[in-house]
Amino acid sequence: MSSSGTSEESERIFVSLGMFIIDDFQFHDENDKPTGRTLPPQIGGGGTYATVGARIWLPAEKVGMIIDRGHDFPEDIQKKLDTYGTDTWLYRDDQQRVTTRALNSYRGDYRGFQYTTPRVRITPRDLSRTKLYRPKMLHFICSPTRAAAIVSDIEKELDWKPITIYEPIPDRCVPEELPALIEVLSSISILSPNAEEAMSLLSMTGAPTKSLVETACARLLDYGVGQDGTGTVIIRSGAMGAYVASRSKPGRWVPAFWTSEDASKHVVDVTGAGNSFLGGLAAGLYETAGDAYQATLYGTVSASFVIEQEGLPRLMQTPDHTGHELEEWNGDLPRRRLRDLQDRLQKITY
Template structure:
């Protein structure tokens, strides 16, 4: 068994997604080809931009329709990342993303196979240093209870609330689980919705929402962080002991023609955040810059970013979409005055 402790493991699922586009009347306006896209895959690849594959982990449930194309695509990032479980009696989890104007809907087409911390026991993914999960607040409590029952495992937990449960009715459950969470990261619309704030997102409202979550008490003894992902406004990170910081989206104010599809950007951001924590000695504020760079590669094309060169060295010698992550990191830090 691989004895390397993983720096990052996601509990996100592998999903074969389809994309359906509707006009304002609800009529079909075209449908893309199915693509491999999932919460977990984008998060894992977001971390892979910075870390070698043997430091990253994700469970992949392979149904009887799992194609060789999917297999080869995943293995191109490094087969050490993936823990495959065959499910020959069922289809791979599938879903459809429905776009109607600025609104996005999401619907599962097959039953889900949820992944929990217990699934990691006895695999090379056990006891990772950073654990990412995407779910409702009530399920987040179940996940944290499983983590706490696992011996002395105390991972940094990165919790991404699932969009359709970011509603005011879920706030009590969120309040209950927040003290167990290291890093809370909704996007701006989700953060405001949880707090019953109905105005459109603005930097002022996002900062207010962040302060309220911190007042509720993120992390043990309130020592956690909140990172609110805010699209082209960037991301806002704060804790109780450091002033909040806005980190620009990489392409904001630059050549925005690079922005092709934002699908998976938030998941990739959080994978990059976890990798950044490993590279900055746990400095969440510094790690947000790694997160923003990971998202910048994800939004440049449909689907996952391309690993365009590979060597036997660490990821700093690799290229993604024919560019170097470290170059973008230095650029973003310089523009932000964070050196």
């Protein structure tokens, strides 16, 4: 038995400290006139997408996050969450407050985001004495300063050494934050900004290219990711794919699952793709005994399901020819997509 009173069999593999958010939407044209397009409130929050990205590969009882549920929690959203397995979520109910909400405002191609209700941040201590205590991997999305507070709680207060997967929050990916980021990197196992964020942190100008992404990755590695520099940097680069590198292994690209020929049919909304990628990556790290390159394939497949529609992918239980239940996501099998991606990579000459 562990110190939390749970058995090894019930230990979580992946937990996110990200917040659950209900997303509201507003669509205007370039002249700030309503377009007439509407979208009902959606399940949001980077932690939610990351958790579902891991759930694509792992059973409900092996992943999780805390959801702060206010008195206004919509029934249709509750039903949607339940489809992913009720054991995935740890609810904290407070009838004195509303659920965290945010407005996603679109004006032409520009997207704005702002919270419309108070936020409730989640810390590692919130996991104590719960079913989510001491997972093998911990994901967080925040500023470098808050990341430092999180790893301090983990290392000094809780004496716990999970694999840490850090996703810098976009609006803190600015050059002024680089010193604070460098300070925390030795406690980070996986650092994963997207291409624009990485370049912004490093004061690199221009549109991201593979060459610039590789340069940014090398510079971040030089700052010492992981204990004794043993960590990994994965730069998520949209249609270019993802670049993964560590000091012990040369960098390699993993292509996006959907090719440019497929994009018009399959790429509907990229919201949450990066978050779900990191949840899938965590599941891949578990399944491949820590091989970050192979794990990146899992993350890529998770993202492929998230971008096929607005909101989260659909999960359905389907019996196979033996009567066992298969989990289909958007009517497809994650492991079939994984095999397709592996086959494609075998044909690429590096």
